[in-house]
Amino acid sequence: MAADIIIPSDLWEGDEETVISHWLANDGGTVAEGALIAEIMTGKAQYEIRAPASGVLRIMRAADAVVAKGDVIGAIE
Amino acid sequence: MARLNECPEGVRRFDDVAAGLRFESALFDDDAPAVGVWGARANAIVCPAAYRRRAGFAQVAARSARRGWRIFFRSTGGGAVPQGAGVLNFAVSMTANGHFRMESGYRLIAGAIRAALGSGGRQLTTGAINNSFCNGGWNLSVGKKKVVGMAQHWRGAKGGKNRILMHAAILIGGRIAPGIGAVDAIHHDMGLCRVYAKSHTTMENALAPAVINPAAFADKLRGAALREIAAMDGV
Numbered sequence: 001m002a003a004d005i006i007i008p009s010d011l012w013e014g015d016e017e018t019v020i021s022h023w024l025a026n027d028g029g030t031v032a033e034g035a036l037i038a039e040i041m042t043g044k045a046q047y048e049i050r051a052p053a054s055g056v057l058r059i060m061r062a063a064d065a066v067v068a069k070g071d072v073i074g075a076i077e
Numbered sequence: 078m079a080r081l082n083e084c085p086e087g088v089r090r091f092d093d094v095a096a097g098l099r100f101e102s103a104l105f106d107d108d109a110p111a112v113g114v115w116g117a118r119a120n121a122i123v124c125p126a127a128y129r130r131r132a133g134f135a136q137v138a139a140r141s142a143r144r145g146w147r148i149f150f151r152s153t154g155g156g157a158v159p160q161g162a163g164v165l166n167f168a169v170s171m172t173a174n175g176h177f178r179m180e181s182g183y184r185l186i187a188g189a190i191r192a193a194l195g196s197g198g199r200q201l202t203t204g205a206i207n208n209s210f211c212n213g214g215w216n217l218s219v220g221k222k223k224v225v226g227m228a229q230h231w232r233g234a235k236g237g238k239n240r241i242l243m244h245a246a247i248l249i250g251g252r253i254a255p256g257i258g259a260v261d262a263i264h265h266d267m268g269l270c271r272v273y274a275k276s277h278t279t280m281e282n283a284l285a286p287a288v289i290n291p292a293a294f295a296d297k298l299r300g301a302a303l304r305e306i307a308a309m310d311g312v
Contacts, residue, residue: 011231011239012179021127021154039127044155044213045179045229046125 003053005074007040007067011047017066018042020073025051027059031076038073051076087292089115094123094149094160102152104170105230105242111170112302114295116249120161122259125228126150128157128267137266146259153228156211157263158246159256163279165291168244169302172234173309182229182243183215185305190217190225190245192304193297197284201225209276210260211246222278224248249291250281 007018021039025031031051038049051057053076061073091097094117104111122141128134129150138148146159160166169186191198201217201224209216209223217225230242254274261272280294 010175010178022130041125041127041154043179043183043215044153044211044227045182045231046127046152046154047231048233050233 002058002075002077003055004072005038005049005052005076007069007071007073008047009069012042012045015069016042017068018047020061020063020065020067021046022063023059025057027057029057030055031057040067049073087114088165088295089113091115091117093117093119094121097160097166098123098149098151101166101168101170101242101244104168105152105232105240107170108172108234108240110172110303110306111168112299113166113168114298115166115168116162116164116291117160118162120146120159120256120259122146122148122256122263123151123158123160124148124263125154125156126152127154131267134267137263140266141259141263144259144262146256146262148263151228152230153242153244154230155213155226155228156269157260158211158226159253159260160246161251161256163249163251163253163256165247165249165295166244167247167295167298167302168242169306170240170242171306172238172240175237175239177239177241177309179229179231182241183227185302186227186243186245187215187217187225189298189301189305190247192301193294194280194284200284206276208271208273210257210272217245219278219283222283223276224278224280224283248277248279249294250279253277253279 033054055076206223211226227245257274
């Protein structure tokens with residue numbers, strides 16, 4: 001069962017969007033739960049995104065994409 | 078309150094910025110509240126680690142090094158920042174609960190800086206400054222000239238908490254034009270906006286005598302940060 005990779009909704013105030021700074025794992029690659037897989041940046045604050053489960057990473061939004069709170073940017077299958 | 082890791086000296090002085098960045102990383106990698114104030118003797122530019130992944134950045138870095146401004150990388154966000162004798166770095170690291178927001182971090186740093194300046198702190202305004210280095214909505218400025226830039230790094234911790242590094246680059250004194258010019262040159266090479274010295278000033282120029290003694294100012298910064306952290310619930 002897939003585990004979604006979701007932009008957190010409680011890191012910053014307001015509805016400001018964020019940018020996916022980069023992915024640190026490849027689409028289709030195997031990742032372990034808790035591994036650092038991406039970073040996002042909002043207002044010069046860099047936030048680490050970690051794998052919610054072990055499995056194969058599916059990237060749905062590319063690096064440099066502008067995303068919002070709650071957006072699904074990938075999944076672990 | 079959990080044990081606090083605190084730099085005992087006024088300002089930790091490092092020969093180069095790499096040592097200072099390692100000092101900050103150690104604060105971040107700990108699990109207790111930690112405060113540090115440091116400066117680097119050698120001129121350098123610090124960029125967010127994300128720049129390293131940009132196409133052509135190796136050439137940008139090589140050109141900057143030939144100009145005498147070697148580039149180093151940090152874990153927080155933002156843009157290129159000059160370092161050297163006129164810049165003081167103020168770093169706070171803590172583990173915060175789920176109520177703490179990124180804006181909370183900027184308010185903590187800004188509040189500590191204002192408190193450390195005493196009456197001079199009331200002259201600081203918050204907001205973006207056009208054509209300033211590492212521009213952002215939480216710059217601190219005097220007379221529409223930037224004196225402080227801030228950035229953060231967040232990492233998930235146990236129990237739904239977050240480990241956070243918040244830091245500020247404070248233009249303390251001396252000649253800032255060379256460092257600003259070095260950032261402007263990097264921006265030119267990267268196709269980014271112009272950065273002008275006239276968009277910046279120093280604490281000594283704008284707020285003297287509040288920060289004539291950097292070591293005393295550093296001690297006030299640490300004290301103010303400790304009080305801010307102690308007042309927080311769930312840290």
